[in-house]
Amino acid sequence: MxxxxxxxxxxxxxxxxxxxxxxxxxxxxxxxxxxxxxxxxxxxxxxxxxxxxxxxxxxxxxxxxxxxxxxxxxxxxxxxxxxxxxxxxxxxxxxxxxxxxxxxxxxxxxxxxxxxxxxxxxxxxxxxxxxxxxxxxxxxxxxxxxxxxxxxxxxxxxxxxxxxxGQAQVLKLANNLLAAAALAISSEAIVMGVKAGLDPSLMCEVINASSGRNSATQDKFPRAIIPRSFDFGFATGLSHKDVRLCVDEAEAMGVPMVVGSAVRQMLAVTSATYGADSDFTSIAKVVEQWAGVEI
Missing domain, CATH: 3.40.50.720 (NAD(P)-binding Rossmann-like Domain)
Known part of the structure; x- marks a missing residue:
């Protein structure tokens, strides 16, 4: 054929x-x-x-x-x-x-x-x-x-x-919201631990053997945040676009997006601070800056 x-x-x-x-x-x-x-x-x-x-x-x-x-x-x-x-x-x-x-x-x-x-x-x-x-x-x-x-x-x-x-698009937006949310909340948790004197690699190891494990602690922190390369390969502007689309679509469907809206705002701040072309793992740098510590 x-x-x-x-x-x-x-x-x-x-x-x-x-x-x-x-x-x-x-x-x-x-x-x-x-x-x-x-x-x-x-x-x-x-x-x-x-x-x-x-x-x-x-x-x-x-x-x-x-x-x-x-x-x-x-x-x-x-x-x-x-x-x-x-x-x-x-x-x-x-x-x-x-x-x-x-x-x-x-x-x-x-x-x-x-x-x-x-x-x-x-x-x-x-x-x-x-x-x-x-x-x-x-x-x-x-x-x-x-x-x-x-x-x-x-x-x-x-x-x-x-x-x-459009059904596939809904599923993809849901997935990307979860990925961005995991990155945002993991950044807050890891920065809190670092400020308390914990080693971030140890934190990820324990979290990944525990109930808090997620795609950020399993992949993004070890690969791009802890080594401080911030080069995971996905732009902040694109992540912001995806989460914004997800929240907008959910609101149009009558589905509340309380946590999703907060993630959207964190990505907006990251984009404004480091640029839309920055890697979306730069969201961790925003939390670092606010907390006054470095992972």
């Missing part, structure tokens, strides 16, 4: 690694990004360059996107030079974290045109993207999911969340 030609729009830290895995798996690949430095390595590895999402969709059967914000996803998918305007592609897979409302808009527009869009946000960071070990949450028509499952299997483990557009 001939492999489909794939298109990939958005070659940032996540997208570039996912695109390379698809290329290395033997899929013909067409790529597009506004940053030439992101496109060149994939072209050198055998991908074909396109100048716009529309051109990608003129050349590919299936188009994947990994994009930073809901507005960018809307423009890439539905804009005048977007994927929906292409003549060949019949399926658009959005790997971004955008919230359910954008997924519903995109899904409805593609369905009206006789095509299909699936929202497929991913979790696992740049390490998971490079290793093909992402968790991929997918929602949309089941037959379309079954058709594209082999493509997504190159990138990680898939979880079918339902046929309603």
């Amino acid at each position: 001939t492999q489909p030609v794939l298109g990939f729009v958005g070659l940032g830290q996540m997208g570039s690694r996912m695109a390379l895995r698809l290329l290395e798996a033997g899929y013909p690949l067409v790529v597009c990004d506004r940053v030439e430095a992101s496109v060149a390595p994939l072209v050198a590895a055998g991908a074909r360059r396109a100048e716009s999402p529309r051109e990608v969709a003129d050349l590919a059967d299936i188009v994947l996107g990994s994009l930073p914000t809901p507005d960018v996803v809307r423009a890439v998918a539905l804009g005048t030079d977007g994927v929906l305007q292409g003549q060949r592609a019949r399926c658009f897979i959005d790997l971004s974290t955008t919230g359910p409302r954008i997924a519903q808009q995109v899904g409805a527009a593609f369905a009206e045109a006789g095509r299909v869009a699936l929202d497929a946000p991913v979790s696992g960071g740049i390490t998971g993207a490079a290793a093909g070990k992402l968790a991929i949450m997918v929602s949309g028509p089941r037959d379309a999911f079954d058709e594209i499952a082999p493509v997504l299997a190159v990138l990680g483990k898939t979880f079918f969340c339902g046929e309603k557009a």
